[in-house]
Amino acid sequence: MPDVKEEKAKPFDPFEPFREMRDAYLDAMSKTMVEAVNSESYAQASGAMLDWSLTASGPFREAMEKSMLQAMQQLSLPSRQEIAALAERFTNLELRVDDMDAKLDRVLNLLVQMRSSPPAEQTESHERPAGIPG
Amino acid sequence: MQLAAARQCASGEDATDTDIESTPLVEQIAALEERMRAFSRIVSSKAPIAQTPKTLVWALNKTKLYRYAPNPEAPHRHRVPLLLVFALMNRPYILDLRPGHSFVEFMVGRGYDVYLLDWGSPGIEDKHLKFDDYALEYLPRAIRKLKQISGSEQFSMLGWCIGAILTTIYAAMRPDDGLRNLLLLTAPLDFSNREGLTFARWTDEKYFDVEKVLAAFGNMPGEMIDYGARALKPVENYIGNYCKLWDNLDNPRAVEAWQAMNTWVTDNIPIAGAAYRQLIVDLYRNNALMRGELRICNQLVDVGRIRANLLTVIAEGDHITPPCQSETVVEKVSSQDKQTYRVPGGHIGIMAGSSAHRTTWPHIEEWLAARSD
Numbered sequence: 001m002p003d004v005k006e007e008k009a010k011p012f013d014p015f016e017p018f019r020e021m022r023d024a025y026l027d028a029m030s031k032t033m034v035e036a037v038n039s040e041s042y043a044q045a046s047g048a049m050l051d052w053s054l055t056a057s058g059p060f061r062e063a064m065e066k067s068m069l070q071a072m073q074q075l076s077l078p079s080r081q082e083i084a085a086l087a088e089r090f091t092n093l094e095l096r097v098d099d100m101d102a103k104l105d106r107v108l109n110l111l112v113q114m115r116s117s118p119p120a121e122q123t124e125s126h127e128r129p130a131g132i133p134g
Numbered sequence: 135m136q137l138a139a140a141r142q143c144a145s146g147e148d149a150t151d152t153d154i155e156s157t158p159l160v161e162q163i164a165a166l167e168e169r170m171r172a173f174s175r176i177v178s179s180k181a182p183i184a185q186t187p188k189t190l191v192w193a194l195n196k197t198k199l200y201r202y203a204p205n206p207e208a209p210h211r212h213r214v215p216l217l218l219v220f221a222l223m224n225r226p227y228i229l230d231l232r233p234g235h236s237f238v239e240f241m242v243g244r245g246y247d248v249y250l251l252d253w254g255s256p257g258i259e260d261k262h263l264k265f266d267d268y269a270l271e272y273l274p275r276a277i278r279k280l281k282q283i284s285g286s287e288q289f290s291m292l293g294w295c296i297g298a299i300l301t302t303i304y305a306a307m308r309p310d311d312g313l314r315n316l317l318l319l320t321a322p323l324d325f326s327n328r329e330g331l332t333f334a335r336w337t338d339e340k341y342f343d344v345e346k347v348l349a350a351f352g353n354m355p356g357e358m359i360d361y362g363a364r365a366l367k368p369v370e371n372y373i374g375n376y377c378k379l380w381d382n383l384d385n386p387r388a389v390e391a392w393q394a395m396n397t398w399v400t401d402n403i404p405i406a407g408a409a410y411r412q413l414i415v416d417l418y419r420n421n422a423l424m425r426g427e428l429r430i431c432n433q434l435v436d437v438g439r440i441r442a443n444l445l446t447v448i449a450e451g452d453h454i455t456p457p458c459q460s461e462t463v464v465e466k467v468s469s470q471d472k473q474t475y476r477v478p479g480g481h482i483g484i485m486a487g488s489s490a491h492r493t494t495w496p497h498i499e500e501w502l503a504a505r506s507d
Binding site for chain 2: 043061080088
């Protein structure tokens, strides 16, 4: 009885009887395909296919870009290039802010060092530079 | 109609002996239908990934630096922080795939102050970004922040795949910047054995016009990179992988692991056009790094200037970065303390596979522990 229950509980998989056959077939296929993709002829064929698809799609892509650009201009909306240029400018701004952050860190470190060093070694001017928190 | 009846049968509702609903065949069809639904649901949905608690501590353009929350239960806190640098064309959360199977979680649990650099997904405005920018503009800035937060002038850096190229360039060009330990995982650095590199054959200038591709797309699309990686082993990746899921549908652990990995594998990002050009022309075609001819910011990169302690991890079954690409760097560096560790497994499997927590992770941790205090 328990055996029957176990058998019933086992989920049905129509591919079960074919699994060994499938695995053997996939192994054989795998070896063949790995050899195929490693060949010069595959490299040549895939390169040619890519080249052909880029050549064929080029005119459509350019036409699409032109018409899109015109549509954007007519709608007074920024083009892709303009958005990209703006993003580049933002990145440059971020770089400047990061530079300032680094400089501020150095200044703060110097201040901490000055405070922790004995008074005799400190320079005469103890005034905190303007805008730098204490 | 039969399927509807089968569903009723499977739900445990009464059925007479004469009903078609009660026949084993109908039950089996219902079970098969349910199995197919589960398969489809798993393949098409995303697993929860990258769950180790972390904080964003620095960002520049698309690049982000995260710091993982220290584990208060760690037996010992290591003084030297660890920076993880992954490849440009995949998401870095492979290092923190899922709870219990996360390298980040493992290292945090061992008392490391762990930081992760996420390069992000480049937009069309980033097509000009080169290795020069990543290795000598973004990386040093992230490291400055890491040093500031950790309070340590020394740090360890782990680079994986193309991340290993970037960390090698950085280590060679900034040898006095506090890098104490350099870990290179499946590092594609030596491209001299062209016969052994399928990618080198595919991207040979006779067959592959890199300028034409970049003129069309700006950046190298993630889908094309993904196709290239899968096409190295097409049967395993396009058929065998799904057969494996089908066979293990009744094993929740196996399904969870499969779904997490599938979530990562299918989450592709483009690689910045100029960086891709350098990868193909300078490295795959001219092997410029190992020949000492790679120019970064108008300076030659000399790997002989690397003095940091070096651990190179090589995956013996790696078909993306074959061992021959990672072996020679050890001979070229000036580091006094250098080791090569060979692990059975593939490019990703050695760090994210089911046995990584027994093989690769403990070895890395032990090597690093001896050099992190």
